[in-house]
Structures are given as C-alpha cells and as structure tokens.
Amino acid sequence: MPEEKHEIRHFVVAMTGASGSVYGLKLVSELLRAGERVNLILTSAGCQVLYHEVGLDWSADIKEQRHEVQEYFASIAVDCLAIDDFWAGAASGSAAADAMIIIPCSMGTAGRIAAGLSGNLLERAADVMLKERRPLVLVSRETPFNTIPLENLLRLSRAGAVVLPAMPGFYHGPEKIEDLVDFVVGKVLDQLDVQHSLFERWGEDRG
Numbered sequence: 001m002p003e004e005k006h007e008i009r010h011f012v013v014a015m016t017g018a019s020g021s022v023y024g025l026k027l028v029s030e031l032l033r034a035g036e037r038v039n040l041i042l043t044s045a046g047c048q049v050l051y052h053e054v055g056l057d058w059s060a061d062i063k064e065q066r067h068e069v070q071e072y073f074a075s076i077a078v079d080c081l082a083i084d085d086f087w088a089g090a091a092s093g094s095a096a097a098d099a100m101i102i103i104p105c106s107m108g109t110a111g112r113i114a115a116g117l118s119g120n121l122l123e124r125a126a127d128v129m130l131k132e133r134r135p136l137v138l139v140s141r142e143t144p145f146n147t148i149p150l151e152n153l154l155r156l157s158r159a160g161a162v163v164l165p166a167m168p169g170f171y172h173g174p175e176k177i178e179d180l181v182d183f184v185v186g187k188v189l190d191q192l193d194v195q196h197s198l199f200e201r202w203g204e205d206r207g
C-alpha cells in the first residue's frame with residue numbers, strides 16, 4: 001500500500017501577555033511533531049510573561065528570536081514574525097495561513113481584534129483570518145471577566161472566531177500540571193483537526 005502523503009499545513013501561533021505561556025509552547029511543539037509549519041508571533045508583553053513564567057528570554061531582535069526559537073524547538077519548521085512586520089504573508093488574505101491560534105490570548109489583544117484595529121501584525125493577521133473566513137482560535141485567559149471582555153469575546157465569536165478559554169477539565173483524572181496544559185492544548189488541536197494523544201477521550205477507557 002503506498003503511504004498517504006501528508007500535506008503540510010501552515011499555522012500562525014501568537015503568544016500574548018496573558019498568563020499561560022506554557023500553552024503556547026506546548027501547542028507549537030505539537031504542531032511541529034505533527035509535521036506542520038508554524039509562524040510564531042510574540043507581543044512585547046508576551047515576551048515578558050514568557051520570561052516570568054518559563055524563564056525563556058525571547059525579547060531580542062527578530063533575528064536572534066528566530067535563532068532562540070528554532071533552537072528551543074529543535075526545528076526550522078518554526079519561524080518568527082516581527083510584530084511590526086506588515087509585509088509578512090500573514091498580513092495578507094492572499095497568503096493567509098490555514099489557521100491562526102492566539103494562545104494565551106490577553107483581554108487587551110482580544111479587545112483590539114474585536115474593535116478591528118489591526119494595529120500590529122498579530123491583530124492584522126487575526127483580522128485577515130476573520131475576513132477570509134478561516135479558523136481563528138483564541139485561548140483567552142482572565143478571571144474574573146468584566147463585561148467588556150465578555151462582550152468582546154462574544155463579538156469575536158459572532159465574527160467566526162472560536163473562543164476556547166484556558167479552562168482545563170478535571171474529568172480525565174489529571175495528576176500533574178502538564179496534564180492540565182495537555183487538556184487545553186488537545187482541545188485546540190481538535191479544532192485544527194490535528195491528531196494527538198494528549199488526553200484520553202471520554203468513554204475510551206470503557207472500550
């Protein structure tokens with residue numbers, strides 16, 4: 001039997017200054033493991049939170065950031081895009097990615113996308129996904145929500161985005177933090193139609 005050819009897909013992953021940088025790192029690892037291509041965008045606050053929570057300093061210029069990121073993931077299938085680079089393919093509908101995931105997604109970024117500001121590459125790329133009717137997944141993180149982010153997230157959902165809060169379930173018997181991270185990232189991969197084994201599906205253990 002001839003082996004089925006894997007068509008490589010292109011994902012834009014953006015990490016903002018919401019808490020939960022580990023979710024973004026794990027998602028990129030999983031996409032690369034699945035043989036996909038990733039463009040990574042970090043906001044300035046995203047870099048600060050990443051350093052605070054994980055100890056990775058990716059705040060240098062884009063050339064150095066690319067080097068650090070490719071070394072961290074041991075892959076050249078991941079590339080970094082500068083947040084102010086409106087010349088990147090992700091900024092245009094003619095070169096839109098297969099899907100974009102903002103993970104973790106701050107309320108600030110969600111609000112700016114909901115307002116259609118397109119003030120940096122992340123916001124513009126998200127706007128492109130919405131206008132081209134392509135998958136845009138927002139892994140939002142804040143608690144509690146006030147009415148403004150709730151309304152912004154509703155607006156984004158109505159515009160076609162998938163709002164997938166970083167809200168792990170506990171019904172799969174997590175034993176460590178990694179299990180909680182895997183649950184959320186697995187839910188994202190389900191949205192992208194990427195196969196994974198990050199959690200056991202409900203009913204699987206019962207045959």
Ligand SMILES: Cc1cc2nc3c(=O)[nH]c(=O)nc-3n(C[C@H](O)[C@H](O)[C@H](O)COP(=O)(O)O)c2cc1C
Pocket residue numbers: 015016017018019043044045046048049052105106107108109110141142143
């Ligand atoms: C340690 C740390 C944790 C934060 N966690 C959150 C969070 O969970 N959700 C959120 O909306 N903002 C959070 N913030 C605030 C954002 O980083 C801030 O609003 C920033 O302007 C977001 O910018 P960005 O959307 O361009 O990344 C956090 C900030 C810090 C320093």
